[in-house]
Amino acid sequence: MARINTYLNFNGNAEKAFRFYQSVFGGELFIQKMKDTPAGKELPEKEQNCVMHVSLPIGKNNVLMASDIMESSGQRLIPGNNYYICLHTESRNEADQLFEKLSQNGVVEMPMEDMFWGDYFGCLKDQFEIQWMISFNESDQ
Template sequence: MLKLSTYLNFKGQAEEAFNFYQSVLGGELYLQRMNETPFGENLPADEKNCAMHVSLTLANGVILMASDILESAGHQLKVGNNYYVSIHTDSRVEVDRIFNSLSADGVIEMPMEDMFWGDYFGVFADRYGIQWMISHHTEK
């Protein structure tokens, strides 16, 4: 099964934006801060409370997700890089197939790899400039 979601980037406003979205749309809010991650202790003080991942799960199963950029990691928020289409699959083979096909002639931001939060995950812009996040949740 394939699921598509929208993933947004913010500059320190992800939590505020998602509290607003929840007030309008309802749903269940989840927030993980940068200081709750394995690399969080090494961040500048003004980035520690930023959102590593925030999601709003709506009653119909649609999930809106986001994070804050980290300027200390060289990220810059510009109109056009503040969104991603996120694909979740139920097979590692399928996620590799989709990643390799869609990223052909594009720009890979993060190759597919196992992440600390339990997903096999990668990020790229396709040949048309559309940004994608591809993931498969792996059971540990």
């Protein structure tokens, strides 16, 4: 496995939180807003400026990442569901194997598939209620 990172969820304040984390840890933020995604213009106006993805490198090989929840998609932030463990794999095959094993007796939130941002990606909640994101990007190899 290439690396493991923490992925956080926020209720509309991901950018503010990450600007704070940047002031603590330094580093350069990457921020993509919901309005800049392929379906962004179809979202309610109040959600268009929410964060689809933000990342902040911390140290040598760690990245703190996050997004805002989308209430229009039925998402609700409840303490305890505001994080994911994000596994970045070294191959599509490894991604599929980990996804299959972790999802046994769990709930698949998004099956593994190619995403518009370039990753092969999926997410799930395992049988112990732990949330996982599995991601592979050919360019990381």
